[in-house]
Each structure stands twice: as C-alpha cells, then as structure tokens.
Amino acid sequence: MTEEQSEVTLEEYLHTALKIARQAGNVAKEASLLDKQVETKTSTADLVTETDKRVEELVISQLRHHYPTHRFIGEECAADGGKYPELTDHPTWIIDPIDGTTNFVHGYPFSAVSIGLAIDKTPVVGVVYNFVMDQMFAARKGGGATMNGTPIHVSKCTEPTKAMILVDTGSTKKERLLQSKFDVTYKLAKEPNPVESFRCIGSAAVAMCSVACGIADGYYENDLHCWDIAGGDIIVREAGGVTMFPTGDPLDVMRRGVLCAGTQELAAKLVAFTKQLEFPNTI
Structure with a gap:
C-alpha cells in the first residue's frame, strides 16, 4: 500500500467513524432526557446504563457492516466477558459508548462517544463526540485535528x-x-x-x-x-x-x-x- 493510498484509507475510516459517532451521540442525547436504568460493574462508582449497551451495539454493528474483517474492543463487551481484551496488529476499533457515564447519569455535560481505530497497536483514527455540547473532535494520522470541522491546536504552556x-x-x-x-x-x-x-x-x-x-x-x-x-x-x-x-x-x-x-x-x-x-x- 502506498503512502497516498494509506492516507485515503484513513480518511475513509475517519469519515465512517464520524457518521457513526453522530448517530450514536443522537441516541445517547435522546436517552439523557429519560429516566435511566443504572447498574454497577466492578465498584459502586463504575456505572453502566442501558444506553451504554445500546450505543455500543449500534457502533459495533455499523462498523462491522463497513469493515467485516476488522476487530473490535468495546467497554461493555469486555465487562460482560469478564476478560481483559487483547490488542493485536490487526485493524481494531476501540469503543467507549459513553465515556463519562456518571456524568451522563447526573446530567453533568461532559459525556462522549469515543471511537478509535488502532493499526499495529497504535491509534491512527480518533473521534470523540460530546453529544451534550455538540462538540465533535476528530483526527487521523497526518491529517491534523478538528472540532466541528475547525482545526484545533494545543496550548504552548511549558510551566x-x-x-x-x-x-x-x-x-x-x-x-x-x-x-x-x-x-x-x-x-x-x-x-x-x-x-x-x-x-x-x-x-x-x-x-x-x-x-x-x-x-x-x-x-x-x-x-x-x-x-x-x-x-x-x-x-x-x-x-x-x-x-x-x-x-x-x-x-x-x-x-x-x-x-x-x-x-x-x-x-x-x-x-x-x-x-x-x-x-x-x-x-
């Protein structure tokens, strides 16, 4: 695969992830207005809702439809399986359906759908959608980072x-x-x-x-x-x-x-x- 072909492929992956993150975020945002069924996982502070599970199923099913040969690691699948997942060199989508579930439960406005694609064990595509504040962060290797389509940059603070x-x-x-x-x-x-x-x-x-x-x-x-x-x-x-x-x-x-x-x-x-x-x- 040439460098140009690789960049085109990463751009395609990013475009797909953006669409799916938007769809998943809309589901989560609608659910945020309803009563939430809350469970706990390994501790009383590690919460999971029906929306976490629903969103993860949506994201993985959509990604699998587009990329059936890829692998997947999802937070809720890992929790249900009781075994920590293995990351290989194979293209792997790593998904947190609602990062900040406790925030989601309490209505604190910092919750996000997070989707990353790792190839050779290194993230090369990332989408984080704060569906409460409608902030869509995105990046692919070599393509810069954006929020809602506008380039973003880190601070220059050194102290x-x-x-x-x-x-x-x-x-x-x-x-x-x-x-x-x-x-x-x-x-x-x-x-x-x-x-x-x-x-x-x-x-x-x-x-x-x-x-x-x-x-x-x-x-x-x-x-x-x-x-x-x-x-x-x-x-x-x-x-x-x-x-x-x-x-x-x-x-x-x-x-x-x-x-x-x-x-x-x-x-x-x-x-x-x-x-x-x-x-x-x-x-």
Missing part, C-alpha cells in the same frame, strides 16, 4: 505554574491507587512551584480533547482502559501535543494510564511527579 491540569479520582476506589494519585497531585499543587490550577471533569476522552483544543494544558490518570484513551490519543497528537504513559514511557493504550500535554516541556515536568503513580495490576 506548571501557568498550567491548568486535569485529573480525576477514577472509578476504582482502591486505596493504593487513590493515595498515590492524591500524593502526586498534592506535590504538584504545593509551594514553591505549584501547578496553577486543577480540574476534574469525569471523562478521560473529553479531558484529552480539552488538552487537544488548548483549553487545558495537561492531563494525567492512573486508572484507565484502552477505550478511555484510544479516541483521544491521536486527537491530542494531531493537535500538536504529546501523549505518554505517566512514567514517561511511550504510550501503550493497553496499559492503565495516560499523561498528555500541549508541550514536551510541560509533560517532562509533570512526569517528574507522575512517575511515582501506582497502577492497576491488570494490563
């Missing part, structure tokens, strides 16, 4: 003292994970060189897109899954930012954390602290 950083408590309330996160955040927040401000918005995909469009300068988390990260990863990178594992290692979406920032300089200063984070035992 933590001038940075707004996003972080979250996560859905798993294991003491060692929470304590390590609180310890890191405390160290970043205190004198003599404190981070300017922290925010918690409850959706990894929306947080990463906030970095991509420059309204936040960085984000870190130590309790995520591939479906939380895959859509936002390529969007951040194509917007000019950097993504990595919080230890400073190259990002592997199958590992349970992420750090992203608008600049390499800011990322390096955050990593000096986030490398101390604890992570779940599962890969």
Whole structure:
C-alpha cells in the first residue's frame, strides 16, 4: 500500500467513524432526557446504563457492516466477558459508548462517544463526540485535528505554574491507587512551584480533547482502559501535543494510564511527579 493510498484509507475510516459517532451521540442525547436504568460493574462508582449497551451495539454493528474483517474492543463487551481484551496488529476499533457515564447519569455535560481505530497497536483514527455540547473532535494520522470541522491546536504552556491540569479520582476506589494519585497531585499543587490550577471533569476522552483544543494544558490518570484513551490519543497528537504513559514511557493504550500535554516541556515536568503513580495490576 502506498503512502497516498494509506492516507485515503484513513480518511475513509475517519469519515465512517464520524457518521457513526453522530448517530450514536443522537441516541445517547435522546436517552439523557429519560429516566435511566443504572447498574454497577466492578465498584459502586463504575456505572453502566442501558444506553451504554445500546450505543455500543449500534457502533459495533455499523462498523462491522463497513469493515467485516476488522476487530473490535468495546467497554461493555469486555465487562460482560469478564476478560481483559487483547490488542493485536490487526485493524481494531476501540469503543467507549459513553465515556463519562456518571456524568451522563447526573446530567453533568461532559459525556462522549469515543471511537478509535488502532493499526499495529497504535491509534491512527480518533473521534470523540460530546453529544451534550455538540462538540465533535476528530483526527487521523497526518491529517491534523478538528472540532466541528475547525482545526484545533494545543496550548504552548511549558510551566506548571501557568498550567491548568486535569485529573480525576477514577472509578476504582482502591486505596493504593487513590493515595498515590492524591500524593502526586498534592506535590504538584504545593509551594514553591505549584501547578496553577486543577480540574476534574469525569471523562478521560473529553479531558484529552480539552488538552487537544488548548483549553487545558495537561492531563494525567492512573486508572484507565484502552477505550478511555484510544479516541483521544491521536486527537491530542494531531493537535500538536504529546501523549505518554505517566512514567514517561511511550504510550501503550493497553496499559492503565495516560499523561498528555500541549508541550514536551510541560509533560517532562509533570512526569517528574507522575512517575511515582501506582497502577492497576491488570494490563
């Protein structure tokens, strides 16, 4: 496959993902106005609704119709199967039907359909649709990143003292994970060189897109899954930012954390602290 053919193919994948994300987001937005049937998964903070399941089925069925030889990893399928999925070099769509389910349940306006396509284990297409605020973030490898069709770019902030950083408590309330996160955040927040401000918005995909469009300068988390990260990863990178594992290692979406920032300089200063984070035992 030539480079030109590869770009055409990625553009086609992106176009398809955009249409499906819009359709799925409309379903989720309509459901947000109704009473929600809420269940829990591994903890009381890890919620799932009938809409999560319905949206995931819609997205996977539509993608499978277009690309029957591709593979699929969906949050709800993984939860039902009870086994952490494997990512191979084969083209694989990684889907979070509603990233920010707790936000969705409470009506907090940061929930999104997240769709990522990984080839050779690396995200090359990403769509994150905040259906509440009608913000469609999209990117493909080599094509730049957009929100509602307009190019977006990361901030140029290099100093933590001038940075707004996003972080979250996560859905798993294991003491060692929470304590390590609180310890890191405390160290970043205190004198003599404190981070300017922290925010918690409850959706990894929306947080990463906030970095991509420059309204936040960085984000870190130590309790995520591939479906939380895959859509936002390529969007951040194509917007000019950097993504990595919080230890400073190259990002592997199958590992349970992420750090992203608008600049390499800011990322390096955050990593000096986030490398101390604890992570779940599962890969």
